[in-house]
Amino acid sequence: MSGKRRVFLLACLCYAIFIANIATSILIPLFPPEAALKATTVSESKTVTTHVGFVFSTFAFVVVVASPILGTYVREIGSRFMLTSGMFLVGGATALFGTIHYIDDWTSFLVIAYVSRVIQGFGTALLYTATWTIAATKFRDNVSTVVGILEMGLGVGYVIGPASGGGLFRLAGFPAPFFIIGGLILIGVVLFPFVVRDTGNDADLTQQTTEATVPKLLTNFWIWMTSFCLMICTAAWGFINTTSSAFLHSTFGFDPALVGLIMFYYSVFYIMSSPIIGRLATKFGQEIPDSWNFDTRRCYALPWPLFPSHPTP
Template sequence: MWSQVVKTDKMSKPEVRCRLQLTQNNQETASARLQILTLISVASVNFSSMICYSILGPFFPNEAVKKGASQTVVGLIFGCYAICNLIGSLILGKYIVEIGAKFMLIMGLFVSSICTILFGLLDRVPAGPAFITLCFLVRSIDALGFAAAMTSSFAMTAKIFPNNVATGSLEMFTGLGLILGPPVGGWFYQSFGYEVPFLLLGCVLLLMVPFNIYVLPKIDADPSKDSFFRLLTHVKIVLICYVIFTLSAGLGFLDATLSLFAIEKFNLSPGYVGLIMLGLSLPYCLASPLMGYFTDKYPVTRSWFMVTGGMATAIGFCLLGPVPFLHIPSQLWLLVVMLGLIGFSLGMTALPTFPEIITCAFERGFDDGLSTLGMVSGLFGAVWSLGMFYGPIVGGLITQHLSFEWAAAVQGGLAFLAVIFTHALYSLWKHI
């Protein structure tokens, strides 16, 4: 009898190991499925949101001028989007756990889709104050929806892919949205008029809502007692925020001024302006996977990428016009090449910033959870929006009172200051 029990016990050990292995395999399968579903969902959000955001560049500034808006007012319309995005990112990033990351993302998509469709109907509004007021109103609400979608998107990606926060696969879809937005928007505007680009892409964004309700996984987490102010007590985080600010300020400046400059300087149609803007977004899209791999695999290279990318950005903006004191004539081929340089350097500089802030937050003792990731996402979105507010407004003012060439040079100077500060701080950090 005893020997039979012993034999049974010996036979049960392989069974236990088999069951443990089966459980482990099931957990790995569930984890892989969660990652795949999140990847599909976030990629669709990044792509659809960015394409709806970027379609304005080739034709809206010129259309707004026809409706009675000045260059400065056009800059303010772009800038109000950014300031509302800033406020929304901070608030939503702080309360992402209480609201729910999935609910926040889906509602953000829904609001953005409705606002995109409404923006396409603004050409029926009388020119002057009525048109300008509704532009501000619709863009402001759209910015809140965009802030909700992108803040939750960043946080969920960082939570489910903890070792691949900067992976360029998702950024490639962001780049694709930026790439397709200008040429698609410019071509549809030139072929079918003002309404069609917004109505078409707004409906596509609306279709993403039920898709993400089904696909997106739900993530539960506990709220954190930490705050944005504690994040900003870290000198390195403040510096990285300035780097982010310079990048988005440059992009915001180009959104509000490049199309008018290209149309007036080179007599181009909105469709061709959209193709020129490919020079900015295509290099970013192509470079993102490679940059993401290196910044994930070799975190020590992040500071090098930020410094090198910032220097390339500064050179690109100074030669974009080019700056008047260089006495180089404006040429279309030079404009396209410099846009390509800026697009490539944007990927080089921007991709390391988000994982660097997360690393600094964890070093400061922040909880390794969705709440912290939400705050970092909100901070990133807020600083990015601050640059998008500054860029169109200040760039528009300088362009209106001086020239596009001088305004571009100012953006290059901001990037050059970021290079100096970044290099100095990281060099100092190594000796502490």
């Protein structure tokens, strides 16, 4: 690919990550007060916070379960198809979530909320898997820098989501943020097959990833250490998302627009630091242990009997 084509492809991937994370995060300041309004009985009011937490975590659970499976079959499915189909599911699920405003029955309200988050989680897993696959195959010479840029797009979307959702809520009500963002994602579904034509030959992944199967990855010590660090950081972020909106709304009477603006600030540092960390990882990447190189059949297997060791040279 030419330099201009690579830049254009990276911009498209950043847009996909950016708009998908806006769709993921716009409900943070909006859903807790909406759920509190729909809970009309005492028993329903007591379970509002619990259901809010489960609605948030359902998305992450689906991503965790679906991602390794999709990663295993990315060559068969195709990265471009995964990217466009993931955007279609995320956009449709985001618009569907906006319809819960018109549902008064508590049970139906929760069913639509859960279903839309399941669909959104699966679509996000498709989109993320395709994005990282394309980044790894088309930007092999500076993968860490590209991943840092994509992480910056992810962080920007996650930051803008609550603030833009709160602002659109103040202007046009609860459904507007979900319908508008969902529509922008669906526009990308129409345009991406034309503008992202050469995402790479997925057959090229065969020789690169033959040894890096999911079972082997799950027996690698450094994979588990990295995953543990990510889980701790994500859990800390998730606790804030689940509780802060309801707390600020019930204790101080803040509306969703103000809650979204407050939640804007704690993600700014994430946006600013991601490309810097990616650049540092590219510069000092030679110090990464050889255990990451599965093509050499060398890895640090976990010492527990549950996980078999791999042959070593």
